[in-house]
Amino acid sequence: MSRRAALRAAGCGFGFLSLASMLAEDVQAAVDNPLAPRAPHFQPRAKRVIFLFMHGGPSSVDTFDPKERLERDHGKPLPFKRPLAFSGGPAGALMKSPWKFKASGQSGIPVSDLFPHVRECVDDMCIIRSVVGEGVDHGAALLQTFTGSSTFTRPSMGSWVLYGLGTENQNLPGFITIKPTLSHGGAKNWSSAFLPGAYQGTAIGNAGMKAEDIQGEPIEYLLNKRLSNDEQRFELDMLQNMNHRHAEMRKYDPQLEARIRTFELAFSMQAEAPAVFQVEKESEATQKLYGLDDPVTQDFGWQCLLARRLAENNVRFIQCTHSYKWDQHGELFKKHTENAAEVDKPIAGLLKDLKARGLLKDTLVVWSGEFGRTPVSQGSDGRDHNPYGYTIWMAGGGVKPGFIYGATDDIGYHAVEDRMHLHDVHATILALLGLQHDRLTYRYSGRDFRLTDVAGVVHEKMLV
């Protein structure tokens, strides 16, 4: 069988061919299973990613990017024409942060009082203060954060990673998104778009659901609620018996064999996967570390702890979502305080726990909103959207620990030093995973597509 035919037979389409780096044995593996692990382009620094998404857009000048000038010039007008923001009204005045910043750790990196627990982990974090996106509204900004394009439907970051690397644990999906948002593009933010469907993210519930309602059946169809294991195995044997007889009469058709194997894989998946979701099996101390004992931190704590368990079980790409909270056009003080309280302890717990278990070195943790917020006020107590220069941070997985990268101008509106466009963020994440962003391509509609479109620069300076 030709290589091309083999790929087609596996149902992966001929786009697979354009994965130029694919080795012969990888091709064979892909015939059997599109999710089989594949070698990266070069030595990776991270094996997996946990992406903590703060939906709504946390304010950088109130969290990780303190601005003295805002203290000094509080109430003064913006010294230049306000760039496009979400709300059409007149630009407000410069507004100082209502929170105090404290330097922490050996690195002395300042973090505001919104994140007292995360602040304890700064020596493991790489704070990127110069991220730039293109979307001024949530929809465009989410889409670009997750897919690289603010406009078109493109495969999501997790799908690209899964397509490039496959996954090492066949008993779990390779790309899992916990409680993802249904809004601002919804599933497009974890979809495989034109990549084969095998690479789409598996959603664990959605942002509208409560953790306790998700735990019953975290993955759709994963559990059989009616049959014992024996009963189901017996039934499955009948099914496979029919399938084998069917296939014997239809030779040279690998797709039939492939489907027969998926039933065995599914059977082992439903036996193994549920245990991974049993967060309640963790020790009391661990549950406390993530704040599972406190109603305020319970939900995001559950997400973070589940993320660690998934990471431990070699799930390639994991997303947690705090949705849809951070969009403070008003009530900044009240709501940012509440939001940070919900995630601060869980995130710090995750970082400490990963580190204690030796997982942080090859797990890349990313914390990001879809944009930051303006240093000028909106109304009396709000901030508008600001994609022109905002802060995200990463930890573990080969980024420089205790390090500040890039800078915004003196009021925190535009990134001015080491500007890092979202394409660059993506290129850098792929590089940490051992993938060269301009080689990870897929042929669709007559063009080779990639996560970084025609752009993307790996920011080596922030890497170990």
Next chain:
Amino acid sequence: MRIKTLTVSVLVAASFAHAQSADEFFEKKIRPVLVTKCQGCHNAKLKTAGLDLSTAAGFAAGGPSGSLLGGAESRLLKVISYEFELKMPPMGKLPAEDLQNLAAWVKVGAPWPGAPKDLPVPVMAESKPREWSAEQKSFWAFQPVKAIAPPQVRNAAWVQSPVDRFILEKLEAKAMQPAAPASREALIRRATFDLTGLPPTADEVRSFLSDDSAGAFATVVDRLLASPRYGERWGRHWLDVARYADSTGNDEDHRYPYAWRYRDYVIDAFNSDLPFNQFVREQLAGDLLPSSDGGVNRRGIIATGFLSLGPKALAQQDKQKMLYDVYDEQVDVTSRAFLGVTLACARCHDHKFDPLSTKDYYAMTGVFASTKSFANSKSSGVSPMLLTPLCDDSEYRTSQTYKRWLAAKQRSINEVYDRRIDERNSELGKRLADWMVAARQVYVDGKPVERVAAREKLDVRVLRRWVDYLEAGAAGRPHLEAWANANTKTARAVAVDYQTKYLEKLAAYDKKIAEWRDRATKTEAAMKSAPGKPSVEAEEEPFFTDVTFGGPFAVADARKRENDVVNVDKDKERQRKLEEKMRREREMTVPREELLTDADRDRLRTLRAELDEMRKGAPPEPEMADAVAEGAQVEQHVFVRGDYNSPGEVAPKSVPSILTKAGSPQFGQGSGRLELAEWTARADNPLTARVFVNRVWEWHFVDGLVRTPDNFGRMGERPTHPELLDWLAAEFVQHGWSVKQLHRTIMLSSAYQMSSAVTEQASQKDPENRLLSHFTRRRLEVEEIRDGLLAADGTIDYEMGGSLQKGFGTDGENSEGRLSLNPEKLSRRTVYIPLRRANLPTLLNLFDFGDATTVNGKRVITTVAPQALFAMNSEFVVERARNLAARALENGGLDDGGRLDSIYLRTLSRPATAVEKDTALTYINHYRQKFAGKSESEAWQSFCRALLGSNEFIYVD
């Protein structure tokens, strides 16, 4: 911006003066920047954005947006400041020193060494049409369809249709044999799924198996083509191409409330065998075509849903970008769906592989830019989509008039309340300082609220609201800082201060409202819609808005409160808190009804009766469609690098020049959609018929003759049977673009009726079956899987058309309303399940439906474990198996063998063999022996589940 630039200029004016000369300053400080950072694109040859920065003349001429100079407002300085929409250079902001130097240089008039004083301003000339190379011009897809005679073959006995000659010729050339004919059971299952997306019924199978006549299969094909199920299946194929969905997908995922009309139109077009060229015309310009009865062309308007139902970002704040993304999407769907060319690849640069220039792209963009897709695309916020009435103007105007009357009546009702509320605000405002001081006694001094209220003669409910409002302090509320800082001694004075300001604002507000009342009454009298009630900018008057609306002085609509849903939380603690919160709220609620006088109440009764009366007399809501309409003429420019901030030469409306051998349309006064439609539907268009017959071939045979159905360009595949493709295209046009005739031509061939068995020879010589030595086995598509399951147990609902999607707009963030309806809970055919584009049903995602966002002429099929989990564990499959087993067992007239036959016929479209019956009954017996307590019915259900999960069920031979 201005401030910054000025400071900068002052700073560097000094350094400029110190330079030995202006020339030296230019050569040392300016030219190097221009050369290294600008001239790569902005040179005499490329003139990117119409701008040449390599010469003094070019610099002086500026770009299409005018001069680059102008002091502090200089466009050059704006663009390089990175504080303007357009940011240059694109690879990063210039270093501060360069910015300062450029600012200083611009300030003194941007002198170029040796430049003549008066520079002529060159006029942008329209560039000559692109010349394509001979190779590009001779590319197969752009050649006219050739008239071809079917070739001679050796094994003439195999030939049933001219189609077979083309297939057999290539097989014979490779010394290969076509496969034997498929079994009759396989053939009827294949044809029925193929044409209707459903399995054949037991009767249909029996009747075909017993029909020995020569035309038995032709009878089946005709029967299937006449079934309304045919349009539901083939309409769905087209909906894949038209990237159909019921919502906008991007950002807030607003519903397209009438998308279903387009879907029903497509289904009807296939069922009624609408000639394909007319189908093309209607989808691009149906609103501009005459209707059959001389009235409003409802069908034509609905058909343009093809253009209007794409993904859109209604909340995109850069409205120009929003519009051009929509036009881009329309260019993409039009060029790929009908022409198989990827014209949208030429948005930012000429197409990398095909002879399609950016000018070609913008020439078609001009057509859509002159077409209306939004009701209003100017205002900020969410841009409303265009909804078009499906009735004539006078009928629509009447209904709108009624709407305004109803609104006016409703306003009169609201006004009864609002006048009393306004009076009350003035009254309460006069004692505002008393309220504040009293509240302070409660939350600072800890005095009981009831006692303070009684002593001060204040309404305790309002006082509670004040306490609630002030108690939270000034954190994040700077307008309350003065109050929070007051102490017992100063409180009264500070409160009086607040009161004075409040009364000032209230007076201003009352004045504004009075003016509005006057205006509203007048406009209503003139039969026009009243302007919206003026609102107060909360950000400008936070204290006033807080107190007046929603805060201490707010009143509640009791009728609305009664309808509040009481949430019950499972968590006892949370439930207690919830109830506590509601109790507190009740204690603070002032119902607006208590402000009314008896006269008010009488008046309200009258007004409400009048409103009811008016509602009864109102004409029915006009039916609407999500459609496009003619818009204002736009003179479209090429946008350099796809950026609308960089307009280049004008691109007059046109079709891609490489496709104009047989003629190009003359665009007239309208949007140009009609001309584009007519040209696309022309018989001598080299692509339209070819692309469509190839799609039909692919939907029958799994692979097309061109295996990249949406891309006939250089990066697409070449046809495996180019002569057959041309012959089919010519036949198609000759038979009046009849799709049903095309099905007959294809299906009544030996090629279609071959077995799907693969020989060793075929698997060696032609593993991809490009020569079609056998029929390609295929997995069912998700609609066929779901509909097939529902048909197997007989629970499918064949009601046609209409919408299952309710409502308009979108729902709250992360609410269930954002999800698509769950297909596992419905029994209508899958094609009728509304598609929320941002959250497609997970079942559809699971089985490779695609994303309903771009043209999808070929679904990529994957085989993964979660699909097996669906077969093993989903309630949907469990229920089908239960019904299937029950039907068989409840039929008293059957023995076990007969029961198995009926189950096999319903699922696999054939009776069970003796061996299968034996195996099945053994299984059922063993199941009951092994698992004590399981009923006979449960054992049969288990067997049925296995059958529904089997490969034979999910694959078609």
